[in-house]
Amino acid sequence: MGQKVELACIIDDDKIYVNLVKKIIEIKKLSENLLIYKNGKEALDYFKDIMENVTDEDKLPDIIFLDLNMPVMDGWEFLNEFIKIKNSLNKKITLYVVSSSIDPRDLERAKSFNLVTDYLIKPIELKKFEKIFEKTAA
Amino acid sequence: MLNDLQLNSILEDFDIAYWKINLFSKDIVWSNHFNILVGQPEIEEDRFEFFINHILHPDYRYDFRIHFEKLIKENEPFSFEIKLKLENGKYRWFECKNQKTRDTEFRETAVLLFVNIHQTKRDQYTIEENFFYYRETAEMTSTGGWYVDTVNKNIYWDDVSLKIVECPRDFQPAYKDRMKFYAKEHHNRMRNAFDKCENFGIPFKLELKMVSFQHREFWVRLTGKPVYNDEQEVVGIRGVLQNIDENKNNELNLQNSLDIIATQNSRLFNFAHIVSHHLRSHSSNLSLIVELLRESKTDRDKLDLLANVEDVSDNLDSAISRLNDIVSIQTSLKKEPVTIKFETALEVVLASISSLINRENAKIVAEFQDLKEIRYIPEYLESILLNLITNAIRYKQPGRKPVIFIQTYVENDKEYLEVSDNGMGIDLDEYGEKMFGMYKTFHPSNPEAKGIGLFITKNQVEALGGTISVSSTLNIGTTFKIKF
Numbered sequence: 001m002g003q004k005v006e007l008a009c010i011i012d013d014d015k016i017y018v019n020l021v022k023k024i025i026e027i028k029k030l031s032e033n034l035l036i037y038k039n040g041k042e043a044l045d046y047f048k049d050i051m052e053n054v055t056d057e058d059k060l061p062d063i064i065f066l067d068l069n070m071p072v073m074d075g076w077e078f079l080n081e082f083i084k085i086k087n088s089l090n091k092k093i094t095l096y097v098v099s100s101s102i103d104p105r106d107l108e109r110a111k112s113f114n115l116v117t118d119y120l121i122k123p124i125e126l127k128k129f130e131k132i133f134e135k136t137a138a
Numbered sequence: 139m140l141n142d143l144q145l146n147s148i149l150e151d152f153d154i155a156y157w158k159i160n161l162f163s164k165d166i167v168w169s170n171h172f173n174i175l176v177g178q179p180e181i182e183e184d185r186f187e188f189f190i191n192h193i194l195h196p197d198y199r200y201d202f203r204i205h206f207e208k209l210i211k212e213n214e215p216f217s218f219e220i221k222l223k224l225e226n227g228k229y230r231w232f233e234c235k236n237q238k239t240r241d242t243e244f245r246e247t248a249v250l251l252f253v254n255i256h257q258t259k260r261d262q263y264t265i266e267e268n269f270f271y272y273r274e275t276a277e278m279t280s281t282g283g284w285y286v287d288t289v290n291k292n293i294y295w296d297d298v299s300l301k302i303v304e305c306p307r308d309f310q311p312a313y314k315d316r317m318k319f320y321a322k323e324h325h326n327r328m329r330n331a332f333d334k335c336e337n338f339g340i341p342f343k344l345e346l347k348m349v350s351f352q353h354r355e356f357w358v359r360l361t362g363k364p365v366y367n368d369e370q371e372v373v374g375i376r377g378v379l380q381n382i383d384e385n386k387n388n389e390l391n392l393q394n395s396l397d398i399i400a401t402q403n404s405r406l407f408n409f410a411h412i413v414s415h416h417l418r419s420h421s422s423n424l425s426l427i428v429e430l431l432r433e434s435k436t437d438r439d440k441l442d443l444l445a446n447v448e449d450v451s452d453n454l455d456s457a458i459s460r461l462n463d464i465v466s467i468q469t470s471l472k473k474e475p476v477t478i479k480f481e482t483a484l485e486v487v488l489a490s491i492s493s494l495i496n497r498e499n500a501k502i503v504a505e506f507q508d509l510k511e512i513r514y515i516p517e518y519l520e521s522i523l524l525n526l527i528t529n530a531i532r533y534k535q536p537g538r539k540p541v542i543f544i545q546t547y548v549e550n551d552k553e554y555l556e557v558s559d560n561g562m563g564i565d566l567d568e569y570g571e572k573m574f575g576m577y578k579t580f581h582p583s584n585p586e587a588k589g590i591g592l593f594i595t596k597n598q599v600e601a602l603g604g605t606i607s608v609s610s611t612l613n614i615g616t617t618f619k620i621k622f
Contacts (some may be wrong), residue, residue, distance in 0.1 A: 014419060014423070015449075016423045016446055016449050016450055016453070017419070017422075017423050018428070020423060020426045020427060020430060020446065021426075023430055023443075024426075024430065027430075027433060027434070055433075069477075073440065100418035100419040100422050101414075101418075102414060102418065103414075122418065122419060122422035122423075123421075123422030123423070123426045124426075125427045125429065126429055126433065
């Protein structure tokens with residue numbers, strides 16, 4: 001594998017899932033570093049923090065995996081808030097919505113956001129993970 | 139004076155034919171016009187018999203013969219409506235009558251006139267027929283006619299209208315009382331429609347509730363159109379009034395059923411979605427583990443992953459039991475509600491959570507004087523109380539002894555239950571909309587929060603036709619109010 005993703009971010013409240021993804025990333029060496037937030041609000045707070053300190057560009061992830069169903073602030077609310085600040089973040093960020101929901105309404109709604117690259121249905125196969133990381137790193 | 143020729147020509151112009159009958163010889167002479175009307179037949183037999191057998195409609199043969207006899211013998215006046223077969227083979231209506239003779243002493247001839255009344259007769263039939271259809275339609279569809287004279291301020295209702303409004307047949311509605319026949323909530327609509335029609339000639343078609351003479355409310359469809367005088371001023375409004383009570387009630391019932399079905403359907407849909415989502419999230423974790431197991435090389439890695447399998451299994455188990463809680467809302471709906479005392483239901487609940495109450499040193503005050511009991515499904519009432527009380531204790535203000543105040547009362551004939559606490563409160567601006575949603579937790583710091591209690595409570599309350607609302611102030615407390 002050539003290039004590697006510097007920083008990936010997972011926003012998901014399912015601890016087991018997060019642990020497993022963490023393992024995949026470690027085993028396959030997909031990303032140097034990993035940010036983990038258990039709901040949209042925690043992630044958003046982090047991004048807002050960075051906005052105020054422009055020098056911390058390295059701390060912005062290259063790729064975000066966003067869950068939909070989460071307590072406190074769910075994926076939809078996060079998307080609505082993230083749109084507002086995305087342009088002031090000086091970095092290209094690829095965002096994937098990752099959910100176990102197979103409801104077509106969720107899929108359509110997610111695709112209506114321009115900043116959503118794709119809607120991935122859990123479980124994601126290892127190969128798919130590798131492909132996504134390769135594409136983002138290239 | 140006119141001579142015979144002139145007279146004949148006038149009679150022909152008026153389409154009047156005649157017979158001249160010699161009373162002694164019984165000879166009958168047909169006028170030229172009569173002869174032409176019946177197609178100038180060649181007659182070998184007796185003229186009268188020919189007429190009876192070939193021209194007169196069979197229905198009138200007997201009567202005609204009798205009357206004719208009487209005319210000839212006793213000079214009795216003759217007036218009779220008959221049907222004659224004309225040269226084209228079709229029957230036409232004629233009025234047949236004798237010419238009155240002034241001289242009663244001496245008679246030599248009698249004159250029988252045949253006046254064509256076919257058109258009149260037909261019009262009369264059409265009118266009778268139309269009137270019949272109109273009556274039948276009005277009766278069958280329960281549609282009455284009405285007229286309001288806006289100049290002289292008078293109201294006219296026809297028989298059917300009076301019947302619809304359950305008024306006596308001779309009832310005359312007074313103009314000033316006209317509004318009392320409409321349900322109060324529709325007075326404005328009615329006035330607006332009438333004013334617009336009276337002032338601007340705009341017709342109307344309304345569905346509204348009327349109040350009958352017997353003070354019974356019922357639905358009608360009411361149409362009104364302006365009536366103009368020669369100066370093109372509106373002088374009245376007329377229209378029809380249709381009793382649609384049965385239809386309207388059916389419609390309302392249908393709408394009601396439809397609403398219930400739609401809610402149930404969307405609840406089912408959501409439920410199916412929730413089930414699929416929550417079971418899928420575990421199954422997808424399982425399949426991820428399996429994939430990783432295949433990839434992992436050391437035994438240590440494998441053992442780590444097996445620990446995860448245990449976690450998934452636990453989560454799956456609790457997810458299924460929570461889903462089961464929701465399913466049981468629907469199934470216990472089949473149970474019959476019974477009269478239960480709030481006191482009893484509360485005792486059951488408090489007994490089941492006594493250790494939690496003791497641990498948190500919670501104080502529970504209940505006031506059921508105003509409403510002691512209710513017809514409800516006991517399991518629901520207990521579940522509602524349990525959820526609201528444990529919620530209140532779980533979200534107590536740290537450092538403050540939890541106090542929960544439970545109260546029942548009646549307001550405007552509706553039964554209420556209120557559960558208030560002195561807990562940490564909820565930011566309703568932020569969480570208000572999602573508060574009763576599934577798997578929403580508001581206090582991320584609280585590990586016990588599963589976010590399903592309020593969802594179940596709301597479902598239980600609504601399943602029995604009630605509503606639940608919440609008011610809250612941060613750091614002061616929360617009140618849940620249930621309208622049964």
